[in-house]
Amino acid sequence: MKFIKEKMVPILSLVACALLWHPTASATFYPTTGDLYYNGYYYMNSYFLWGVPTWSISSPGYEHDLWVHNNNYFTSTCTTMTNLPDSYDDCATAGLGDVNGPVFSFGTYDANRITANYYYFGAWSWTSHDTSVSTTGFNLQGQENRNICGVLKSIWCMQATQTRNLISGYSMNWGGFPTTILF
Amino acid sequence: MGDSEISALINSYEVSPKAVFMWMSGLSATHRVNDDMTVDEIILSARNETENFLLNSIEANNMRLQRLSSSYSAEQIASDKILENQARSLLNIQSQLESALDIVKSGGPMIYGLEVSGDQKALSQLRSNGNIEMSISTALSNTISIDRRSLKPEAYRQEYRDNSLIETNSIELHSMMLEKIDDVPDLLFMKPHNLDNL
Numbered sequence: 001m002k003f004i005k006e007k008m009v010p011i012l013s014l015v016a017c018a019l020l021w022h023p024t025a026s027a028t029f030y031p032t033t034g035d036l037y038y039n040g041y042y043y044m045n046s047y048f049l050w051g052v053p054t055w056s057i058s059s060p061g062y063e064h065d066l067w068v069h070n071n072n073y074f075t076s077t078c079t080t081m082t083n084l085p086d087s088y089d090d091c092a093t094a095g096l097g098d099v100n101g102p103v104f105s106f107g108t109y110d111a112n113r114i115t116a117n118y119y120y121f122g123a124w125s126w127t128s129h130d131t132s133v134s135t136t137g138f139n140l141q142g143q144e145n146r147n148i149c150g151v152l153k154s155i156w157c158m159q160a161t162q163t164r165n166l167i168s169g170y171s172m173n174w175g176g177f178p179t180t181i182l183f
Numbered sequence: 184m185g186d187s188e189i190s191a192l193i194n195s196y197e198v199s200p201k202a203v204f205m206w207m208s209g210l211s212a213t214h215r216v217n218d219d220m221t222v223d224e225i226i227l228s229a230r231n232e233t234e235n236f237l238l239n240s241i242e243a244n245n246m247r248l249q250r251l252s253s254s255y256s257a258e259q260i261a262s263d264k265i266l267e268n269q270a271r272s273l274l275n276i277q278s279q280l281e282s283a284l285d286i287v288k289s290g291g292p293m294i295y296g297l298e299v300s301g302d303q304k305a306l307s308q309l310r311s312n313g314n315i316e317m318s319i320s321t322a323l324s325n326t327i328s329i330d331r332r333s334l335k336p337e338a339y340r341q342e343y344r345d346n347s348l349i350e351t352n353s354i355e356l357h358s359m360m361l362e363k364i365d366d367v368p369d370l371l372f373m374k375p376h377n378l379d380n381l
Contacts (some may be wrong), residue, residue: 061363079236083343088211091215113342
């Protein structure tokens, strides 16, 4: 991920500190440690782990949301993959009702199966891009959700209960330097 | 079901494939296309895309293995439960990605579902085939009606666990991480400028 110039120094400082940082055990619905990698073109992935996964409902789901602010930065639907337990891929709904830009997601129907201090990962890829759009803002968000369909498991049933920004305030540039941001 | 069986099954109906749903070694994946494709084309596209996807992911996992192994010694990882869990999980992901790549490259079964579009008659004919379980979505103007069932097999909800890793002594984890990094072909290894940027 290539960042706009004035943000490059703070990012490098952040990464240097994070390499020596040992995660603390805080109780959260969102992963307390992780990263986001972008190769500058069509591929992104994220690694993340919880200190003490804690939920506000008894049967929670969890969703890892990549919100790309510009509708035309990626012009194809995405392909996703994740090792989350009982996982789902939610590229199908990206853009539907996302008035501020598409949200590309993957998640788990059963967040109670998430293990503390265990790395999970997920990745996204796309196949087309609008060449007139060279940069876009984005957010990476962690979301606790609930299944409003009861026992049926479908991406159309997962409704947000809590959302947290994991990464915000950055831009990605087309053709930029492959880069990782830690959170 | 293998690719050729899926192709033969779906090709006998006048429907267009839009997405492929896959599962291999505990990894769940969806490959969706914008262009009109035949069943053979979308299956080939899914396999090629997934192979590239996994190669990119192995490369990216190596970056994490390198980051952890260069930040902590073997003794530090072995004596700290949190670091030990992190090392085991990254090695498990590596094993999982390599196992999935083997399946994709060898042509092993990986597709459990297709999303298709077609007219009412074609979909009804498809539904009457006893070898196909269907979930119907219909779009009329701006109204979308969704059948909320998931067709993902129940067995696919299991997580991948490399048993050899579970049995590995914690003091050996560091050297295992280094071995995995060294095992990666030059083509997959992170280029120096990627590491410089961390």
